[in-house]
Amino acid sequence: MTKWKWGLALLCSLPAWAQIPQDQAQTLAQLSGLTEQQVQDAMAGVEKNQKILDAIATPWEAKPWYQYRPIFITPERLKKGLAFWRANEALLQQAEAQYQVPAAVIVAIIGVETYYGAHMGTYPVRDALYTLGFYYPARGAFFTKELGQYLKLAQQQGWQQSPLGSYAGAMGMGQFIPSSYQHYAVDFDGDGKRDLFASNADAIGSVANYFHEHGWQMGEPVLAGATVKGKAPLTDGLELDTTLGALAKAGVSPAIAMDGATPAKLFAFEQKDGTDYQVAFHNFYVITRYNRSPLYARAVWTLAQQLEHAHGK
Template identity: 35%
Template sequence: MRLPAALVAAVALAGCASAPTTVVAPLPPAARPSAADATVGTAAGADHAAGFGAWRSAFSAQALAAGIRPDTVRDVLGGAQWLPRVVELDRAQPEFTRTPWAYLDSAVSAQRIAQGKAQLAEHQATLNATAARYGVPATVITAIWGMESNYGSNFGSLRTVDALATLAYDGRRRAWAQSELLAALRIIDAGDIAAERMVGSWAGAMGHTQFLPSVFLAYAVDADGDGHRDIWGSIPDVAASTAHFLARSGWQANERWGAEVQLPPSFDHARADLGVRQSTAQWVAEGVSAIEGQTLPHLAAASIVTPAGARGPAFVVGANFRTLLRYNNSTNYALAVALLAQQIGGGPAIAGAWPRDLEPMSRAQIQTLQETLNRKGFSAGTPDGVMGPATRAGLRAFQRSIGTAQDGYPTLELLQRVQAP
């Protein structure tokens, strides 16, 4: 069972319905190339084949100094290939942001739910044994598997050493890629997997559950007892490795991830934030209620999240939801895993309606929103076209100034109001 390496750095999971997207630990910010880097990999018109060869020779010395066996350095690193397509993907940015409903429509589709139920039935003994060992439900393990690689049908086909060597030579996060490349070489050194079988995504995420090499070293498990930790071909190893990561990241056995809720008309949407935590009982005292026919879980530190703002569905989430964020630091991703697991287990789908009439905003429009908010004194952080905590805080401050719900959700209407004189 090639589980989704959700713990590998959230490399691309944003819309993972078809391609591996995570990496379990968020990638570090893109580094500004140094002068030395520029002379090797990014100088305009450089001969990349020769440049890559020179970089590979220099890095071989670092690998040997780090304790990688000479045979591995010669046979594996010495044969690494530069992949121009990896550089293109690393530098690409989506033109438009993806709405929560578009993301969830794809990630939690009827087909993926049905496939998840089939996989759960087929591997029931393994998944149940893993759940008993680590306290992570079989449905959650299965859902991550579905999210990360569509149950093993698409976990990437690039040699991990080639992808990481390319990024270490000519990517935006070279120090990070070098560290992951060394980790990949250690895995090969240890005999867990042959270099030609170590395959995954362009960003270095590997196997069914898209673990980064560093995450593999820390959390991969040999559950089938064959002496190898194999997240490419062994379902027991994939299941156990994924559950082990979640358990070590704070998963609370016998606690639900959360539930969909109904908010009272007077609800202060500025409090719909993962940083605002209180017990479910306290939220209920403020008028938050369960969807008809459902029950609320007892959560000691629960937050309210509204992925599409005041007009969309609302959820109360607890510690296990935050653990899912450790796999991929995206609220949409964590919600997709939770809802997919819930429905694979026979639970309900979302009852609330999404505001599907709202058009997605482009990165350029969000950057304009950020720039305008900053100019008008509503601090929105660095204008980069990405909705982060600072931008949501600035937008909420603007919404407060005009007397609308402070949900921090960007819309074209709000952009026009911000730009108005």
């Protein structure tokens, strides 16, 4: 008897409190492709977690840059990152060559996300996604879909219980949400499994694949400091909605010389003593596909530059 059939047999003896409402089970069955009984079995005992709702209400990305930066850019994180790079040198060289994504960026992502695998989360992924899917109306539809993806993934991976992850349901060394795990995780060590928790190879290859699939351009710029004369031409969103030429006409002078037709966008980062203007390029936008925050993208790129410099010494 398979573990899923065994679980279904146990379902009959589960008390009512251990089951989720029927309408929730029906929704998740449609999203996951599982039966309602399989969903009830997988979700047995799940409960809303108020700590998760509190956490998502106060994200680090709400901080100004001068407070956000010290969270991730520290001598200790740089030292640990250099050690991780040297311990996985061959894997990182292979990933860089295969996916055309710099090793420094791969290491920086894993460093910012989980301190190189040391802190992969404390919340059961299933419970986090359930809480946000059904009790966080602002983004309930998104997290409910992710919970459906998680249930499918859990069946495929043979997880006996929910792995631990972030309050937003991200998991593994690179903190992939279930849909990203499904679409971008790779078996980089060739053992027949995609393990983002215990396999450095799979984690490294999967982060590289994610960036490759989102269009990273090897050797192209990411971010450049800029001076601004007059009113800064700031716009909402993350998309590159202007060009270097248009920015120049608006009084923006980046510390880089490129064709005026190059897509770009001006960002303002709050410092203690004023505003730090930066011109972002395509690769910066790619980093924001991992986490839709300019603060996050700049932290990753800053750490990647530090790692590149330290590794090259």
